[in-house]
Amino acid sequence: MNTMQTRQAADAAFEQQEAGSALMYQLFDEAGQYDDIVPLGRGDPDFDTPAHAIEAARQAMLHHVDEPSPPEGILALRQAIARRVKAHNGIDVDPATEVCVTNGGVEAIRLMHLTALNEGDGLLFPEPNYNSYRDSLRFARGVLQPVLTESKDDFRIRPERVEAAITERTRAMLLISPGNPNANVISPEDMQAMLDIAIRYDLLILADDIYDTFIFDDFIHATPAALPGGKERTLTLNAVSKAYAMTGWRVGWVVGPADLMARFKELKKALSGGSSIAKQHAALAALTGPQDASHMMTDVLVRRRQLVLDALDEMGLPYGIPQGGQFLFADVSGTGVKDVDLAFKLLHDGHVLTIPGSCFGAPNENYIRIAFLTTEENLREGMNRFKDVLDQVRSTG
Numbered sequence: 001m002n003t004m005q006t007r008q009a010a011d012a013a014f015e016q017q018e019a020g021s022a023l024m025y026q027l028f029d030e031a032g033q034y035d036d037i038v039p040l041g042r043g044d045p046d047f048d049t050p051a052h053a054i055e056a057a058r059q060a061m062l063h064h065v066d067e068p069s070p071p072e073g074i075l076a077l078r079q080a081i082a083r084r085v086k087a088h089n090g091i092d093v094d095p096a097t098e099v100c101v102t103n104g105g106v107e108a109i110r111l112m113h114l115t116a117l118n119e120g121d122g123l124l125f126p127e128p129n130y131n132s133y134r135d136s137l138r139f140a141r142g143v144l145q146p147v148l149t150e151s152k153d154d155f156r157i158r159p160e161r162v163e164a165a166i167t168e169r170t171r172a173m174l175l176i177s178p179g180n181p182n183a184n185v186i187s188p189e190d191m192q193a194m195l196d197i198a199i200r201y202d203l204l205i206l207a208d209d210i211y212d213t214f215i216f217d218d219f220i221h222a223t224p225a226a227l228p229g230g231k232e233r234t235l236t237l238n239a240v241s242k243a244y245a246m247t248g249w250r251v252g253w254v255v256g257p258a259d260l261m262a263r264f265k266e267l268k269k270a271l272s273g274g275s276s277i278a279k280q281h282a283a284l285a286a287l288t289g290p291q292d293a294s295h296m297m298t299d300v301l302v303r304r305r306q307l308v309l310d311a312l313d314e315m316g317l318p319y320g321i322p323q324g325g326q327f328l329f330a331d332v333s334g335t336g337v338k339d340v341d342l343a344f345k346l347l348h349d350g351h352v353l354t355i356p357g358s359c360f361g362a363p364n365e366n367y368i369r370i371a372f373l374t375t376e377e378n379l380r381e382g383m384n385r386f387k388d389v390l391d392q393v394r395s396t397g
């Protein structure tokens with residue numbers, strides 16, 4: 001393909017995705033008409049922000065709002081982030097030069113793309129994947145290079161498939177672990193293999209650790225920047241959104257080597273400047289205060305996951321076992337109805353909100369995403385209604 005053809009193919013892929021995002025918002029809108037909706041769609045935690053984080057924001061509003069807000073974030077928060085990534089992920093960073101605070105994970109994604117990619121550069125992109133990566137890549141005018149993963153493999157990202165997708169355009173690989181919507185945790189062996197590939201082909205790695213507090217069973221979270229030779233080519237994203245149920249506070253961060261982070265900070269300055277002082281103090285309190293709420297959330301998610309798995313087993317729907325995170329991607333290809341039609345039937349006939357796989361890009365039309373971010377009672381009710389709708393679909397075959 002010449003450059004023009006590559007661009008046209010990329011634009012077509014992105015247009016398809018734009019339709020996916022629009023469809024998701026249509027489902028959210030239509031769900032609003034039902035008082036008894038069971039929400040298995042949105043990915044926002046249903047837990048409460050820790051009280052000490054809220055109090056820290058209140059105190060900051062009273063006493064600190066006149067402080068300067070540097071684009072890279074206040075030093076105390078950058079230091080807390082450096083301690084967190086060292087203790088939790090094994091990544092060594094200097095808070096002065098290798099940490100930048102962002103307005104949530106989404107701004108971090110945008111800035112990672114602009115830092116790592118020039119127009120026409122390829123990003124290896126495991127499918128299925130979180131929409132904001134596509135949305136952002138489109139505006140960075142990057143080229144999406146898909147790497148297919150499948151439910152029968154628990155959505156394992158196979159290193160040999162990653163290597164096979166590399167072309168002379170490839171500049172970076174994206175690794176999200178645990179994943180959204182696939183809930184796969186990349187094993188330490190596979191992570192090492194990905195890093196070896198990145199070194200061999202001189203690629204950057206964009207690592208997204210946003211679900212790293214929610215790891216189930218005996219799975220192990222490994223992050224590439226903690227491996228020998230990993231840090232100098234890796235930008236690692238995280239946020240308080242999931243681990244502390246603080247989606248609406250909009251605080252995230254990226255850590256990476258000083259040379260890449262210098263460019264990242266320049267871009268942050270140009271895009272949005274410093275973030276609100278009050279919310280940075282809230283994030284600081286969340287990171288430095290008691291961590292028991294995060295542990296409690298993991299236990300709750302494990303129980304909810306089991307409830308959904310049992311219901312899907314009863315319905316005879318295959319899935320990749322969620323190894324971490326907050327979602328399950330169920331294979332609905334055997335139901336005889338397309339994912340989008342099934343999602344609308346679930347919504348209109350069962351008042352259950354789910355997300356069709358197509359919203360995450362064309363290769364995912366065999367799936368439906370179920371978020372377990374509601375109470376066990378709601379989940380049980382939702383899965384019962386799911387079963388009723390499916391029985392009806394199957395009987396009218």
Ligand SMILES: Cc1ncc(COP(=O)(O)O)c(C=O)c1O
Pocket residue numbers: 043103104105106107130176179180208210239240241247250251252
């Ligand atoms: C994998 C992944 N990365 C980043 C984000 C963005 O997080 P935030 O809500 O902090 O913008 C999300 C949100 O759902 C996500 O699933």
